Amino acid sequence: MSHDLPKAYDPTAIEDHWAEYWVRENLFAVKAPVAGDTPASEASSRPCGQHPFTILLPPPNVTGRLHMGHMLNQTEMDILTRWRRMSGRKALWVPGTDHAGIATQMMVERRLAAEGKTRQDLGREKFVERVWEWRKEFGGAILGQMKRLGASVDWDREYFTMDERLSVAVREAFVRLYEQGLIYRGAYIVNWCPRCQTAISDLEVVHVEQKGHLWEIKYPVVGDDGKDSGEFLTIATTRPETLLGDVAVAIHPEDERYTHLHGKKLRLPLVGREIPIVCDEWVTREFGTGAVKVTPAHDPNDFALGERHHLPSINIMDDSGHINVEGAYAGLDRYVARKKIVADLEEQGLLVGIKDHVHAVGHCDRCKTTVEPRLSTQWFIKIQPLADKAKQAVNEGHIRFTPENYKKTYFEWMDNIHDWCISRQLWWGHRIPVWHCADCHQMTVAKTDPTACAHCGSTKITQETDVLDTWFSSGLLPVSIFGWPNITAENRGDFDAFYPSSLLVTGFDILFFWVARMIMLGCWFAGDVPMPDGSKRSLADSVPFKDVYIHALVRDANREKMSKTKGNVVDPIEIVGQYGTDAVRFTLASMASPGTDIAFNVARTEGYRAFANKIWNAARFLFMNVDRAAELGISVDPSALGAMPTVDANAPLEARWIVAELHATAATVNKELENYRYDNAANTIYQFFWGSFCDWYLEIVKLRLDFSETADKAATKAALTTLLSVFEASLRLLSPFMPFLTEEIWHAVYDGNPPAKSIALTTYPQAEGQYSELLKGELIYALISCSKGAVLEMSVLQKVVTALRALRKDAGVPEKEVVSARVYCTEKDGSLTAGYLASASNQYLCNALARVKVELKLEASPHQGNIRSETGFDVEIIYEKQIDVAAETERLTRDIAKYEKGVLAASRQLGNEAFLAKAPAPVVEGLKKQAAETQQLLDKAKAALAALPKS
Numbered sequence: 001m002s003h004d005l006p007k008a009y010d011p012t013a014i015e016d017h018w019a020e021y022w023v024r025e026n027l028f029a030v031k032a033p034v035a036g037d038t039p040a041s042e043a044s045s046r047p048c049g050q051h052p053f054t055i056l057l058p059p060p061n062v063t064g065r066l067h068m069g070h071m072l073n074q075t076e077m078d079i080l081t082r083w084r085r086m087s088g089r090k091a092l093w094v095p096g097t098d099h100a101g102i103a104t105q106m107m108v109e110r111r112l113a114a115e116g117k118t119r120q121d122l123g124r125e126k127f128v129e130r131v132w133e134w135r136k137e138f139g140g141a142i143l144g145q146m147k148r149l150g151a152s153v154d155w156d157r158e159y160f161t162m163d164e165r166l167s168v169a170v171r172e173a174f175v176r177l178y179e180q181g182l183i184y185r186g187a188y189i190v191n192w193c194p195r196c197q198t199a200i201s202d203l204e205v206v207h208v209e210q211k212g213h214l215w216e217i218k219y220p221v222v223g224d225d226g227k228d229s230g231e232f233l234t235i236a237t238t239r240p241e242t243l244l245g246d247v248a249v250a251i252h253p254e255d256e257r258y259t260h261l262h263g264k265k266l267r268l269p270l271v272g273r274e275i276p277i278v279c280d281e282w283v284t285r286e287f288g289t290g291a292v293k294v295t296p297a298h299d300p301n302d303f304a305l306g307e308r309h310h311l312p313s314i315n316i317m318d319d320s321g322h323i324n325v326e327g328a329y330a331g332l333d334r335y336v337a338r339k340k341i342v343a344d345l346e347e348q349g350l351l352v353g354i355k356d357h358v359h360a361v362g363h364c365d366r367c368k369t370t371v372e373p374r375l376s377t378q379w380f381i382k383i384q385p386l387a388d389k390a391k392q393a394v395n396e397g398h399i400r401f402t403p404e405n406y407k408k409t410y411f412e413w414m415d416n417i418h419d420w421c422i423s424r425q426l427w428w429g430h431r432i433p434v435w436h437c438a439d440c441h442q443m444t445v446a447k448t449d450p451t452a453c454a455h456c457g458s459t460k461i462t463q464e465t466d467v468l469d470t471w472f473s474s475g476l477l478p479v480s481i482f483g484w485p486n487i488t489a490e491n492r493g494d495f496d497a498f499y500p501s502s503l504l505v506t507g508f509d510i511l512f513f514w515v516a517r518m519i520m521l522g523c524w525f526a527g528d529v530p531m532p533d534g535s536k537r538s539l540a541d542s543v544p545f546k547d548v549y550i551h552a553l554v555r556d557a558n559r560e561k562m563s564k565t566k567g568n569v570v571d572p573i574e575i576v577g578q579y580g581t582d583a584v585r586f587t588l589a590s591m592a593s594p595g596t597d598i599a600f601n602v603a604r605t606e607g608y609r610a611f612a613n614k615i616w617n618a619a620r621f622l623f624m625n626v627d628r629a630a631e632l633g634i635s636v637d638p639s640a641l642g643a644m645p646t647v648d649a650n651a652p653l654e655a656r657w658i659v660a661e662l663h664a665t666a667a668t669v670n671k672e673l674e675n676y677r678y679d680n681a682a683n684t685i686y687q688f689f690w691g692s693f694c695d696w697y698l699e700i701v702k703l704r705l706d707f708s709e710t711a712d713k714a715a716t717k718a719a720l721t722t723l724l725s726v727f728e729a730s731l732r733l734l735s736p737f738m739p740f741l742t743e744e745i746w747h748a749v750y751d752g753n754p755p756a757k758s759i760a761l762t763t764y765p766q767a768e769g770q771y772s773e774l775l776k777g778e779l780i781y782a783l784i785s786c787s788k789g790a791v792l793e794m795s796v797l798q799k800v801v802t803a804l805r806a807l808r809k810d811a812g813v814p815e816k817e818v819v820s821a822r823v824y825c826t827e828k829d830g831s832l833t834a835g836y837l838a839s840a841s842n843q844y845l846c847n848a849l850a851r852v853k854v855e856l857k858l859e860a861s862p863h864q865g866n867i868r869s870e871t872g873f874d875v876e877i878i879y880e881k882q883i884d885v886a887a888e889t890e891r892l893t894r895d896i897a898k899y900e901k902g903v904l905a906a907s908r909q910l911g912n913e914a915f916l917a918k919a920p921a922p923v924v925e926g927l928k929k930q931a932a933e934t935q936q937l938l939d940k941a942k943a944a945l946a947a948l949p950k951s
């Protein structure tokens with residue numbers, strides 16, 4: 001047996017290898033079940049243990065690169081998927097990317113610009129070809145990163161929203177909604193990006209507080225004779241250039257200042273046309289002058305007001321934000337026009353004033369250009385029947401949110417939802433399947449490209465130039481990746497097996513972009529798919545997923561939001577390069593719980609790198625002993641591995657204890673993962689592996705591994721078997737969190753003959769039998785159901801040993817020296833300790849672990865000498881220090897000087913008012929604690945110096 005493990009743990013040396021192996025071996029592929037595999041009646045009544053665990057990757061942009069948010073999201077998904085898979089459920093995680101309309105088009109346009117070309121130079125067809133080329137070359141980057149990080153996804157099922165099969169679904173969905181009267185075309189105010197030259201959704205507009213101006217302009221009142229009356233009405237605006245599109249000025253009907261103007265007209269400055277004064281209760285009398293200009297084509301509120309008063313709309317800007325009305329301003333950029341208009345107004349004496357004004361200005365999320373609200377003809381989904389169904393699904397509990405407060409956020413948004421503008425004026429995306437007829441001017445809407453007009457038969461038809469919003473296709477993913485709309489009797493295996501998926505893990509930032517849309521479209525379209533037995537699908541079976549877990553934000557170590565401008569962005573790939581994927585994953589997991597942001601601190605990752613190292617060294621220690629045992633003809637029966645270890649009642653204390661601990665840890669981890677408490681799960685494993693297994697159990701087991709000629713071979717074999725089987729099970733327990741390290745060591749445990757291709761395909765540890773009630777931290781359960789009481793017995797032993805070790809250190813006993821010790825227990829409060837320490841075997845362990853010769857005294861301690869008091873017992877060591885007075889004096893004097901300096905520095909800092917005012921409370925608290933500790937050390941050192949014999 002060789003159990004080859006390199007001496008040092010080097011994550012880079014093992015991770016690439018396994019990442020590549022998992023993909024090459026296709027380990028996480030889940031085959032499409034054969035139709036009819038799943039009896040219809042089972043679909044919703046199956047116990048969850050049998051229902052596949054299905055999870056969709058929220059598709060990153062094809063242009064994307066992995067950031068810390070992805071890393072957290074994917075770590076959480078991978079932990080759950082690996083855990084569910086190992087727990088016996090069929091587990092499917094489907095990866096893919098979306099085509100990211102605007103982002104991708106921009107990327108390719110930028111490359112063209114470098115060649116001195118525009119997309120218009122190429123033309124639509126050639127441009128789209130270029131985008132596909134770009135996608136082929138660069139589009140897989142983020143999925144490549146996922147592969148490297150070991151995400152246990154089914155790569156056979158990778159999707160791209162522009163794939164042929166998914167495009168079929170997009171057309172089907174559009175045509176169905178159109179035929180159901182739920183898609184319409186109309187002129188509405190949209191957020192227009194003059195740079196991207198497309199409409200963008202409300203969610204793609206970022207509002208930034210900006211310093212601007214409020215221009216006050218007076219409009220002449222037209223008299224009854226048609227001439228200017230000499231009176232003016234003053235309005236205020238933040239966008240004076242839109243004056244060119246004014247069609248009215250509105251006042252509140254009860255505003256007494258303007259009652260005499262009801263029914264009058266105004267002359268629009270610079271333009272000259274007469275516009276009416278209209279009364280509308282929407283106007284706020286207190287804002288500005290109480291009179292507002294009405295520009296329906298460039299403001300959503302004005303648009304609504306215009307509808308109410310049957311006013312025309314005058315669009316004054318072209319797609320690129322240049323003025324397109326005839327006259328002095330024609331062709332000017334919107335900001336150039338603004339300057340000129342303000343100057344002209346001033347010259348004509350119509351500018352009353354300019355006030356500084358801070359207001360929220362919308363910017364395009366993609367290119368940061370100021371968005372122009374603008375009237376434009378777009379395609380919309382009539383949202384109401386879809387939204388109602390989506391609300392019902394959550395209301396009736398068919399979809400659950402974690403943390404639960406996102407349910408409220410969801411309803412708030414769904415209650416105020418507007419019709420969804422689904423058209424984008426881009427070239428990259430799913431082109432809207434509508435053909436306009438040049439002869440009869442009607443539209444043909446079709447799933448397959450028509451050759452003639454459906455109304456008049458004319459062949460002079462041209463396809464709509466707009467494409468669909470990316471979220472239209474992303475929103476369909478839950479149904480489309482499982483074969484919708486082609487759900488036929490022979491072809492429905494996937495849909496029956498995997499729809500609805502179990503869980504969606506995502507960030508709150510795409511709750512509305514994506515989650516809400518998937519719920520709307522999923523409920524709508526899946527609802528039409530009959531159940532396998534032909535019966536109607538219920539809403540519970542129509543939802544796209546059963547659970548939504550909204551993960552938190554990853555912030556920097558100081559809890560600041562990461563941002564490029566602040567320069568505090570942590571690049572996951574860089575950190576992974578430094579510490580290994582496992583350590584980074586564990587860092588994130590150890591802090592991840594519902595609703596709590598993560599302060600990512602590299603120091604913690606360093607700690608978990610050390611944890612990985614500790615496990616590595618434990619493995620090496622283990623293998624060394626396995627090999628030595630083999631030389632004596634002792635070997636562990638492989639059948640002892642792979643299950644939950646058990647021991648009999650006669651096994652030594654440490655064996656009974658570690659097995660009970662392992663069961664308790666497994667019970668706790670399973671329970672915590674069920675509740676998305678990644679942090680509790682990770683920390684429980686950490687405590688078990690490092691604290692219980694490495695620090696205590698290994699130390700004791702060393703005493704049992706006797707390889708001498710006279711050894712009790714059966715005892716050695718039993719010890720080795722428990723050691724190896726507990727270690728192997730611990731690796732499985734840790735595997736979802738640290739897949740690489742555990743895979744490497746697990747293969748070494750089996751020395752090249754593993755029972756499965758991967759540790760990920762083995763069984764996750766579950767507490768069994770008498771242990772099944774065990775939970776860590778609830779010792780009382782341990783006492784009741786773990787009849788041997790090993791957990792309690794061991795905890796007493798640990799307490800005694802810890803106290804003795806601390807006392808030795810205080811007394812300055814050299815590490816190797818064995819000293820005499822006493823443990824004092826009175827009957828009243830120390831009976832447990834006394835009981836356990838009375839046994840020779842426990843005294844033996846105590847002696848070995850604390851390097852003492854212990855004597856049990858059933859009496860109160862004399863409270864003199866080297867004594868330490870604990871609850872239930874006192875410990876004493878018998879040790880006379882041989883003191884080198886000169887050296888001790890020198891050391892203590894040096895220490896005193898050092899402590900005095902520390903105390904002085906701390907008191908100076910704590911006396912500094914300016915510092916105290918600025919420093920965060922935890923920093924001040926830390927300083928105070930440190931100062932008190934230093935003072936205590938100073939006092940002790942002074943006392944020790946005073947107590948030294950004078951020479």
Ligand SMILES: [Zn+2]
Nearest residue numbers: 193196364367
């Ligand atoms: Zn833009």
Ligand SMILES: [Zn+2]
Nearest residue numbers: 437440453456
């Ligand atoms: Zn026609």
